[in-house]
Amino acid sequence: xxxxxxxxxxxxxxxxEGLRSMLRGDxxxxxxxxxxxxxTLSERFSVVEPDVVLVNxxxxxxxxxxxxxxxxxxxxxxLAALATTVRDDELMRQFDSVINIFDSRPQIIRKLHAAIExxxxxxxxxxxxxxxxxRDVLILVAKGMSNKEIAERLNISIHTVMSHRKNITHKTGxxxxxxxxxxxxxxxxxxxxxxxL
Amino acid sequence: MKSYKTDNNNKAILSEQMKIIELIDADYRLLSIFMxxxxxxxxxxxxxxxxxxxxxxxxxxFLIICRIYSDDEYIxxxxxxxxxDMLHLVRFLRASHRYYLDLMIPRITEGMQRVLASCERRxxxxxxxxxxxxxxEVEAHLDYEETTIFPYVENLAAGKPDSGMTMAxxxxxxxDICDKIDDMKSVVIKYLPESCPTQQRCELLFDIFxxxxxxxxxxxxxxxxxxxxxxxxxxxxxx
Numbered sequence: 001x002x003x004x005x006x007x008x009x010x011x012x013x014x015x016x017e018g019l020r021s022m023l024r025g026d027x028x029x030x031x032x033x034x035x036x037x038x039x040t041l042s043e044r045f046s047v048v049e050p051d052v053v054l055v056n057x058x059x060x061x062x063x064x065x066x067x068x069x070x071x072x073x074x075x076x077x078x079l080a081a082l083a084t085t086v087r088d089d090e091l092m093r094q095f096d097s098v099i100n101i102f103d104s105r106p107q108i109i110r111k112l113h114a115a116i117e118x119x120x121x122x123x124x125x126x127x128x129x130x131x132x133x134x135r136d137v138l139i140l141v142a143k144g145m146s147n148k149e150i151a152e153r154l155n156i157s158i159h160t161v162m163s164h165r166k167n168i169t170h171k172t173g174x175x176x177x178x179x180x181x182x183x184x185x186x187x188x189x190x191x192x193x194x195x196x197l
Numbered sequence: 198m199k200s201y202k203t204d205n206n207n208k209a210i211l212s213e214q215m216k217i218i219e220l221i222d223a224d225y226r227l228l229s230i231f232m233x234x235x236x237x238x239x240x241x242x243x244x245x246x247x248x249x250x251x252x253x254x255x256x257x258x259f260l261i262i263c264r265i266y267s268d269d270e271y272i273x274x275x276x277x278x279x280x281x282d283m284l285h286l287v288r289f290l291r292a293s294h295r296y297y298l299d300l301m302i303p304r305i306t307e308g309m310q311r312v313l314a315s316c317e318r319r320x321x322x323x324x325x326x327x328x329x330x331x332x333x334e335v336e337a338h339l340d341y342e343e344t345t346i347f348p349y350v351e352n353l354a355a356g357k358p359d360s361g362m363t364m365a366x367x368x369x370x371x372x373d374i375c376d377k378i379d380d381m382k383s384v385v386i387k388y389l390p391e392s393c394p395t396q397q398r399c400e401l402l403f404d405i406f407x408x409x410x411x412x413x414x415x416x417x418x419x420x421x422x423x424x425x426x427x428x429x430x431x432x433x434x435x436x
Contacts, residue, residue: 027365027420028420172383172387174380174383174384175376176376176377176380178330179327179376179380179381179383182323182324182384182388183384185323186324186388192319192323
């Protein structure tokens with residue numbers, strides 16, 4: 001079963017710790033980061049690599065822009081709001097899902113799932129065409145290389161490889177390596193003879 | 198007019214007193230549950246409770262399964278469910294496996310072959326290989342459950358726990374089979390050449406969506422119903 005990495009940005013230690021202990025032992029969500037500031041998460045983003053970020057909505061309210069514009073690295077990451085006060089609909093619109101502190105554990109887990117699904121609902125983006133770099137990465141993925149090997153070959157960081165891969169999936173609507181290989185073959189980006197089968 | 202009760206959101210309230218005909222009226226997709234459990238039609242006017250008695254199914258569990266299948270937001274409440282109930286659930290899961298292997302997969306294979314017949318050979322070979330690999334993966338996944346997880350649950354229910362293993366460990370080995378069928382859907386919708394006939398492509402997509410949804414529910418039943426109840430039972434079985 002897939003395990004999702006959850007980052008919590010919340011000012012109240014009681015709430016952050018409460019969530020952490022509530023999700024402890026959960027097969028699906030693992031709290032891999034907790035801090036009081038979004039900036040700290042942004043700085044450590046490539047290490048933390050969260051699948052979903054849960055942010056207190058008040059913290060989001062202190063930013064001059066929405067979270068994804070302020071921190072572009074969170075562009076394709078699911079965002080869930082933690083609502084502790086009266087909700088401001090305008091502010092909430094940027095989130096994929098809204099969790100209330102009075103929600104039960106199953107409700108919280110369901111809403112975290114909803115956030116991940118929501119953030120993935122738009123795989124058929126307008127920019128269907130892959131950039132040149134994304135095509136390079138896709139070709140190496142199709143040839144069966146790992147992220148590390150691709151990073152070495154293209155002389156870029158693993159983190160960059162991963163964000164290219166996220167974009168490729170976002171643009172093609174295809175997640176698995178086997179599916180991406182089919183895409184590369186159908187579009188003549190690789191030849192069957194290149195494949196190590 | 199609807200003969201069954203609905204909640205504020207106009208969703209049917211499923212209950213043991215509800216008639217089978219009302220259940221199906223409320224959500225015809227639940228017919229697939231009857232199909233796999235080999236419940237014979239016609240149901241006439243019998244209630245869910247009566248049907249469950251005839252087919253030796255725990256009614257609460259049957260309703261939970263129906264709710265999971267028809268309500269995407271529903272999260273089952275496992276309180277009150279014991280390991281004995283999981284025997285009924287395992288029976289349902291095994292029946293689901295037969296439904297996939299004997300009915301859905303052959304249908305999709307046939308649909309795939311029909312659609313690919315109009316593609317050029319190179320493309321159809323690539324796609325059919327992807328499809329075959331995926332099906333092999335699904336079969337291995339189902340086989341792992343049949344030969345490892347289900348017997349473990351059955352032994353635990355019989356009071357003979359297999360001490361070397363835990364449900365949590367099984368779930369770690371539980372591979373994801375939903376991503377790739379989603380990819381298959383994307384490929385069939387977006388990347389097949391235009392020469393593939395629309396009619397056949399759409400029929401294939403109907404079946405892929407049905408299978409994808411069903412596998413999603415199947416996984417959900419295992420992770421939110423089977424795994425937690427079995428884990429609770431393991432804790433109870435410790436000396």
